[in-house]
């Protein structure tokens with residue numbers, strides 16, 4: 359059975375070695391990468407997600423999840439909202455921090 363992409367001869371399935379090489383390239387730019395704990399929780403969510411194809415590919419965006427999850431600013435594109443628990447925890451932390459900060463200036467007499 360052909361597994362190649364319709365648009366080219368490339369196979370849509372990647373080996374874990376190929377993915378590991380791509381992830382190691384991202385590691386050269388730590389400022390763009392998610393923290394290890396966040397990365398691990400994102401990948402755990404992907405592994406449990408019914409939208410994960412071939413163990414590597416998100417059915418919603420077509421991304422290799424091991425790469426998408428590695429990038430700090432990426433989000434989970436699940437239609438019902440992010441399935442990345444780490445992102446929800448991070449969003450809650452940011453919201454909580456924002457509530458602690460004073461809003462605007464307080465006029466003084």
Ligand code: SF4
Nearest residue numbers: 404407416434436441
């Ligand atoms: S929808 Fe989100 S959790 Fe599911 S595979 Fe895609 S990125 Fe991962």
